[in-house]
Amino acid sequence: MKVIYLDGCATTRVDDEVLDAMLPFLREEYGNPSSPHVMGKRARRAVDAATESTARLIGADPGEVVFTSGATESNNIALLGMFAHHDTAPVNGVFCPTDHKSSLAVGQALAARGVETRIMRVLPSGRVDLDHLAGRIDLNTRVATAAWVNSEIGVVQPVAAMAALCHAAGALLHVDAAQAAGRIPIEVREAGADTLSISAHKIHGPKGVGALYVRREIRHRLRPVMYGGGQHALRSGTIPTHLVVGLGKACELAADRLDAEWRRVRRLRATALDILRAGIPGVRVNGDPDAGVPHVLSVVLPGVRGESLVSSLRSVALSTGSACNSGSQEPSYVLTAIGVDAEDANCSVRMCLDPRMAFEDLVLGVELVVERARALADVAVATPGQG
Numbered sequence: 001m002k003v004i005y006l007d008g009c010a011t012t013r014v015d016d017e018v019l020d021a022m023l024p025f026l027r028e029e030y031g032n033p034s035s036p037h038v039m040g041k042r043a044r045r046a047v048d049a050a051t052e053s054t055a056r057l058i059g060a061d062p063g064e065v066v067f068t069s070g071a072t073e074s075n076n077i078a079l080l081g082m083f084a085h086h087d088t089a090p091v092n093g094v095f096c097p098t099d100h101k102s103s104l105a106v107g108q109a110l111a112a113r114g115v116e117t118r119i120m121r122v123l124p125s126g127r128v129d130l131d132h133l134a135g136r137i138d139l140n141t142r143v144a145t146a147a148w149v150n151s152e153i154g155v156v157q158p159v160a161a162m163a164a165l166c167h168a169a170g171a172l173l174h175v176d177a178a179q180a181a182g183r184i185p186i187e188v189r190e191a192g193a194d195t196l197s198i199s200a201h202k203i204h205g206p207k208g209v210g211a212l213y214v215r216r217e218i219r220h221r222l223r224p225v226m227y228g229g230g231q232h233a234l235r236s237g238t239i240p241t242h243l244v245v246g247l248g249k250a251c252e253l254a255a256d257r258l259d260a261e262w263r264r265v266r267r268l269r270a271t272a273l274d275i276l277r278a279g280i281p282g283v284r285v286n287g288d289p290d291a292g293v294p295h296v297l298s299v300v301l302p303g304v305r306g307e308s309l310v311s312s313l314r315s316v317a318l319s320t321g322s323a324c325n326s327g328s329q330e331p332s333y334v335l336t337a338i339g340v341d342a343e344d345a346n347c348s349v350r351m352c353l354d355p356r357m358a359f360e361d362l363v364l365g366v367e368l369v370v371e372r373a374r375a376l377a378d379v380a381v382a383t384p385g386q387g
């Protein structure tokens with residue numbers, strides 16, 4: 001049975017062009033890019049080209065790109081790497097409560113070591129409260145961190161303003177751009193990000209590869225979190241040529257298509273909202289729709305438990321929130337942090353709109369969501385207390 005996929009924030013299908021670019025490096029071109037012989041040199045050239053494409057998507061120099069296994073590892077290398085093992089309070093790091101667990105859990109690990117972790121405040125729009133952040137950063141702050149685009153509500157953070165606040169106090173800004181890369185234009189220098197994470201599988205590349213941008217001038221402020229052959233000073237381990245080539249190709253395609261895809265997603269979103277509003281009374285968008293990317297649509301469907309809706313749909317894939325949190329029975333911590341009450345949070349679903357999907361698929365997918373939501377709402381009305 002065909003499944004209409006509305007969960008591109010969790011992961012995306014590998015683009016055919018990406019797969020074609022990768023396959024030779026799994027078959028005949030299997031040399032190790034660190035080997036000095038002819039096969040190694042060919043692999044190295046492919047890695048170098050992929051490094052350039054990756055750097056270009058974010059406006060970095062190729063020498064500032066470190067390949068990793070994905071945004072989780074990139075966040076860990078950056079955030080852990082900025083603290084020495086013996087660091088304890090008053091040294092502090094400032095975290096964003098709506099971020100992905102791959103940043104928040106690092107904050108918890110640092111706190112367990114004795115580093116002070118502070119939490120910035122987010123407004124009901126989902127945006128970081130800059131006045132509050134200014135008060136959280138002081139001369140003992142090593143880093144503040146936030147996801148440029150939030151994975152559950154799509155809000156875009158004011159990264160440049162955050163960087164200015166950090167730099168004024170001598171602190172660094174780490175940006176998790178896993179959901180931002182390929183969706184919004186990124187110029188790391190203009191944005192003022194000191195380190196920035198991206199992930200291939202969010203942009204039609206393969207799973208298991210990503211990159212960390214490290215601004216050259218602050219490189220000395222990071223130490224590696226693991227040690228080995230020194231393929232990169234911050235990240236040892238044999239470079240997986242096929243994955244890196246896949247990331248490079250995905251970045252190249254994303255850069256070429258960025259503007260056109262943005263326009264297309266806006267149309268998809270308007271259509272999705274029209275269908276939802278026509279079919280379900282009282283639908284509300286979580287967060288400020290004008291402060292986010294159109295790709296992420298988080299909505300409250302009154303009277304419909306998001307979990308029941310998601311798990312009972314056979315031919316539409318969508319989610320109640322971030323994939324890493326979807327096993328949880330608790331209301332989404334992202335929605336709770338922006339002031340959505342528990343009832344509305346439990347009645348929320350997230351649709352991620354993929355610019356490369358067929359328009360008819362979107363229409364059919366959202367219609368099926370509406371049909372199922374209405375059926376579940378009827379059951380809830382017929383059996384009060386069960387909703």
Ligand SMILES: Cc1ncc(COP(=O)(O)O)c(C=O)c1O
Binds near residue numbers: 009
């Ligand atoms: C904002 C954000 N950061 C980090 C990650 C983790 O990325 P990866 O799967 O590449 O480790 C995700 C994936 O869900 C994400 O949405």
